[in-house]
Amino acid sequence: MNSPVKVTPSPNRGRPGYSREDVIDAAVREFNQRGYEATSMGHVSSVLGISKSALYHHISSKEEILKYAVTRAQDALDGVVDKAEASDASPGEKVRALIYGSIEVLCADQESVTLLLRLRGNSELEMRALQRRREFTRRVIPLIDAAQASGEIRSDLDTGVLTRLMFGTVNSVIEWYETGGRLSSDEIARHAVVLLFNGAAQS
Amino acid sequence: MNSPVKVTPSPNRGRPGYSREDVIDAAVREFNQRGYEATSMGHVSSVLGISKSALYHHISSKEEILKYAVTRAQDALDGVVDKAEASDASPGEKVRALIYGSIEVLCADQESVTLLLRLRGNSELEMRALQRRREFTRRVIPLIDAAQASGEIRSDLDTGVLTRLMFGTVNSVIEWYETGGRLSSDEIARHAVVLLFNGAAQS
Structure with missing residues (x-):
């Protein structure tokens, strides 16, 4: 589960259990709950229970989401x-x-x-x-x-x-x-x- | 204008030009524009063009506003x-x-x-x-x-x-x-x- 993200070949393949869509949906819920400005990528990764580097595997920035x-x-x-x-x-x-x-x-x-x-x-x-x-x-x-x-x-x-x-x-x-x-x-x-x-x- | 706030006798007297209501109204506009969580007392004081200590003369916290x-x-x-x-x-x-x-x-x-x-x-x-x-x-x-x-x-x-x-x-x-x-x-x-x-x- 905690293997480095870099080894995953396809940028859309995602972490086990999470698709890119799942990550985006979770982030958007956090933005709506906390406010976009007040939400960090760290908040999003901890809601998903994944590392920040795993999160950046799916998505490059808050703004992209x-x-x-x-x-x-x-x-x-x-x-x-x-x-x-x-x-x-x-x-x-x-x-x-x-x-x-x-x-x-x-x-x-x-x-x-x-x-x-x-x-x-x-x-x-x-x-x-x-x-x-x-x-x-x-x-x-x-x-x-x-x-x-x-x-x-x-x-x-x-x-x-x-x-x-x-x-x-x-x-x-x-x-x-x-x-x-x-x-x-x-x-x-x-x-x-x-x-x-x-x-x-x-x- | 920049005399220390401490010397002002009444807590409701306010800075020259700004009443407590003015300060609250300006702060609420900032909260609505930036989001409450993302707004600091520093943002509010700079919008009003007053020092932070002058702001705290009117109001004790963001939450009070x-x-x-x-x-x-x-x-x-x-x-x-x-x-x-x-x-x-x-x-x-x-x-x-x-x-x-x-x-x-x-x-x-x-x-x-x-x-x-x-x-x-x-x-x-x-x-x-x-x-x-x-x-x-x-x-x-x-x-x-x-x-x-x-x-x-x-x-x-x-x-x-x-x-x-x-x-x-x-x-x-x-x-x-x-x-x-x-x-x-x-x-x-x-x-x-x-x-x-x-x-x-x-x-």
Whole structure:
């Protein structure tokens, strides 16, 4: 178990019992628990019960982990918008699909999306990720605008505020969703679509 | 300006130009920007352009600042629930008042509420604040439950999920609200109440 890492031939082969993905997932959980800045590679290696050199076998830096996790989360979220844009559903249906699909993504990769949502722009990498988050919003606003124009979404609400409130609801699920909990991600996503489209008031 | 702090007679008198509140507000902004763990008292003093000893004249520790800001935010949020519970409005009106009032609080003290919402439970103090957040939710659920029982809020949605989604929407405003921005906190709070009660769909 403690043999030197150098002898392992493939950079992706990993330590016995841990894949590169396992290492990244454990590191991202630590970042979310302690804060990215406050987490050292030493913390990550001790959580995994491996040496620091074994850890560096899988991954070259904290920043590489951050980039990998955040890119994975943003690719998945952008995929939801790509699909909505390309679909021939009505504008209102596209917005429903966006809300449903975004909740599915954040439940499926909860730790990476949590990391993404907590970025504050403390480095070049974080600034680029925040820029990409703003581009996501810039792509979503016209979809909501189109649904207001088609008469499927009420037009007495400000488009920008409506977009931010809707995606605020979506993102908030990350705070309390539990994998294997009482409600599945599908049920939660459907609750959110009903609440945001039809409202809580008894009609 | 650089005279020794010891000679100042009253612990609340403060340095010329800075009150204790100013120091706390600046520190909380730094905590939110850098992360609480990653911020030192040295960072806070250099942001204010004062010496560390001048800073310690106002405040004894980072933890004291955290406690002060988080307590202020939680007192204000609990005040909104107190008022709803004590009011003789209908259950549905109480829930509307809760949503409206919570958004007003988080816009009025955005930095302290941000700090509160980002706590991860890394100390005894943080654990107590998280416990108090859970008590807030435990007080809100019966109010939503009562509005479902009175027929003002639809009963085909799970009460717990509905509560979390509604307060997720409320809390998300903290991420983008700008004091003095295009929309006032009153306008944003009214948008949220309309969206959450009546839904985005054109009826």
